Amino acid sequence: MSEIQAQRGSKRKTQRQGPGRPEGVSNSHERILKAAEDLFSKKGYSGTSLREIGEKCRVTTALITYYFKSKESLLETIVLRIGEKLEQQRLKHLADLKEQNGPVSVRNIVRALILPLMGMPDTPATRRFMRIQSWLHSEPEPFAFQLRAKLYEKTNEKYIQALSEALPHLSKKTIYWRFMLTVGCYLYASSDTHRLSQMSNKLCNPDDLEELLDELTDFICGGLAAESTARSQ
Amino acid sequence: MSEIQAQRGSKRKTQRQGPGRPEGVSNSHERILKAAEDLFSKKGYSGTSLREIGEKCRVTTALITYYFKSKESLLETIVLRIGEKLEQQRLKHLADLKEQNGPVSVRNIVRALILPLMGMPDTPATRRFMRIQSWLHSEPEPFAFQLRAKLYEKTNEKYIQALSEALPHLSKKTIYWRFMLTVGCYLYASSDTHRLSQMSNKLCNPDDLEELLDELTDFICGGLAAESTARSQ
Numbered sequence: 001m002s003e004i005q006a007q008r009g010s011k012r013k014t015q016r017q018g019p020g021r022p023e024g025v026s027n028s029h030e031r032i033l034k035a036a037e038d039l040f041s042k043k044g045y046s047g048t049s050l051r052e053i054g055e056k057c058r059v060t061t062a063l064i065t066y067y068f069k070s071k072e073s074l075l076e077t078i079v080l081r082i083g084e085k086l087e088q089q090r091l092k093h094l095a096d097l098k099e100q101n102g103p104v105s106v107r108n109i110v111r112a113l114i115l116p117l118m119g120m121p122d123t124p125a126t127r128r129f130m131r132i133q134s135w136l137h138s139e140p141e142p143f144a145f146q147l148r149a150k151l152y153e154k155t156n157e158k159y160i161q162a163l164s165e166a167l168p169h170l171s172k173k174t175i176y177w178r179f180m181l182t183v184g185c186y187l188y189a190s191s192d193t194h195r196l197s198q199m200s201n202k203l204c205n206p207d208d209l210e211e212l213l214d215e216l217t218d219f220i221c222g223g224l225a226a227e228s229t230a231r232s233q
Numbered sequence: 234m235s236e237i238q239a240q241r242g243s244k245r246k247t248q249r250q251g252p253g254r255p256e257g258v259s260n261s262h263e264r265i266l267k268a269a270e271d272l273f274s275k276k277g278y279s280g281t282s283l284r285e286i287g288e289k290c291r292v293t294t295a296l297i298t299y300y301f302k303s304k305e306s307l308l309e310t311i312v313l314r315i316g317e318k319l320e321q322q323r324l325k326h327l328a329d330l331k332e333q334n335g336p337v338s339v340r341n342i343v344r345a346l347i348l349p350l351m352g353m354p355d356t357p358a359t360r361r362f363m364r365i366q367s368w369l370h371s372e373p374e375p376f377a378f379q380l381r382a383k384l385y386e387k388t389n390e391k392y393i394q395a396l397s398e399a400l401p402h403l404s405k406k407t408i409y410w411r412f413m414l415t416v417g418c419y420l421y422a423s424s425d426t427h428r429l430s431q432m433s434n435k436l437c438n439p440d441d442l443e444e445l446l447d448e449l450t451d452f453i454c455g456g457l458a459a460e461s462t463a464r465s466q
Contacts, residue, residue, distance in 0.1 A: 042373070047280020131373070138367050138426050140275070145428050156432065176433040177448040181418050184427070185456075188417025193371050195378050199389065200409040214463040215410040222459025223418075223452035230447040 031057040032064055037078050041128040044135040045075055045144065072143050079136060082129045083151045089116035090155050094162060106166050110220050111213075113159060114186055118213050127192065134191045137183075163224065170228055178224050185223075189216050264290040265297055270311050274361035277368040278308055278377065305376050312369060315362045316384045322349035323388050327395060339399050343453050344446075346392060347419055351446050360425065367424045370416075396457065403461055411457050418456075422449050 035057035039048040050071055054061045068074040093112035097104045120126045136144055156179065164175050188194060189212060196204045206212050268290035272281040283304050287294045301307040326345035330337045353359045369377055389412065397408050421427060422445060429437045439445050 043279040044277050046276040134371050137421075138371055138424060140364070140426055144426075145431075148428075173433065173436045174448065174451075176429060176437050178452055180427050180429045180432070180437075181422060181449070181452045184421025185414050185417050188370070188420065189414060191371060193373055193377075194413050194417070195381075196409060196413045198378075199413070200406065203406045204409050204413075211463065215407065216414070218407075218459045218461055218463065219411055219414045219456035223456035226451045226455025228451055230444065230451065 028057070028059050028063060029067055032059060032067060032074070033078060036074050037125075037128055037132070040075060040078065040135065041131040045071070045139055046141070050074075075132075075136075076147055079132060079147060080151065083133070086116045086120075087151060087155050091158060094158055098162075104162060104166055106163070106224050107217065107221050109159065109162050109166060110182070110217055110224070113182070114213065114216060114220075117186065117190060118209055122207075122209070130190050131192075134187055134193075137187055167225065171230075174228050174230060181223060182220050185220055186216055261290070261292050261296060262300055265292060265300060265307070266311060269307050270361055270365070273308060273311065273368065274364040278304070278372055278374070283307075308365075308369075309380055312365060312380060313384065316366070319349045319353075320384060320388045324391060327391055331395075337395060337399055339396070339457050340450065340454050342392065342395050342399060343415070343450055343457070346415070347446065347449060347453075350419065350423060351442055355440075355442070363423050364425075367420055367426075370420055400458065404463075407461050407463060414456060415453050418453055419449055 032053065036048070036053045039053055039056060048071075050061045050064050053074075054064055064074065068077060090113055093115065094109070097108050097112055117130075120129075136148060160175055160179050163179060164170075164172060167175065170178075189206070192206075194206070196206050204211070204215075265286065269281070269286045272286055272289060281304075283294045283297050286307075287297055297307065301310060323346055326348065327342070330341050330345055350363075353362075369381060393408055393412050396412060397403075397405060400408065403411075422439070425439075427439070429439050437444070437448075
């Protein structure tokens, strides 16, 4: 199929940007990404079809698959463009800690992990990313696991190593468990579905990032450093 | 619309069970519930349409709305029929603890909260319920919050009260935060999307309920009892 055929559904027109480049293509790429990001954040991956994405940004399904091949790789593009920056920051923070003299504390490891997410500007785009990240973690499809592995594998490995060194009395097995529970904690805390504000009659304010960071860090550090009573090691 | 018109799409036939009762109605009610449970567990609430549910169990959308009014109340029926039993067990376990002499420990409170979920038989139906519960907690729709409030409000209140008594040095605000993080932890641990087994090269086995319960309890107890460094109280 030619690009022209593929983008026939697109109604907006922009300047021709290169030889053979059909009208409307340059910005329809970005419009598809925006529409997909919006729908994935609201309805999850399984709940969103390419047809709906196309309807939302007024392009044909064929144009979407022309650019992105499949719904899977469309989600991957969206997740990686913010996610990779976050992971780089997490790795950098951890490397910075290791360069300092003396042992690295659990608290500093936790802050290195959490701060990049909490430090994102509080914009609708950030909220959409957090929501997509949260969906991605409750998505049972194998490709969702592959995408998470691709994005987080290196970071996970480095953080698990750092935690093992900071908590030498714990088995590797317990470290893995606690790292996974840490992720569950901050995913849930950074989503906006727990409604903590209403639950607590406004005693708690999860929109206050300092409050969120303090409470989350205390809880996670307590959990990570807890005495282990596990029967099987 | 008459019942007969509403169930015209139903192909299975069963015995007429009462005056005026159309054929097929008695078991289509249960078939709708099963189909909806299956689809909600796989695709989430937003990702599932009444049309798909109808196609799956071969009834018309009209028959679904005849029985359940709306997609919302269909989900509510499904969530409440398992969820209410769980909440009753949680309340009973807590009441039992309070009847014993002496102060109630954080560890016992946590086990009272978690055991009913972990103690469910490991069947496909349990896994579907856990998955629906996990979706329900990442669902931004206001009705999802209302449903959770309806199901969990009383339990939450009692547990927060018990935790406040067991941890008198913590502010009520911090107790609310930590209770919410506890929920985030066990939701994530009891979902099957974290792939801890693969992540850890099979060191960890989340299918071993004893292992899961031990690791989860240690982490949560550590988190709940952690020293508070929160700047705003």
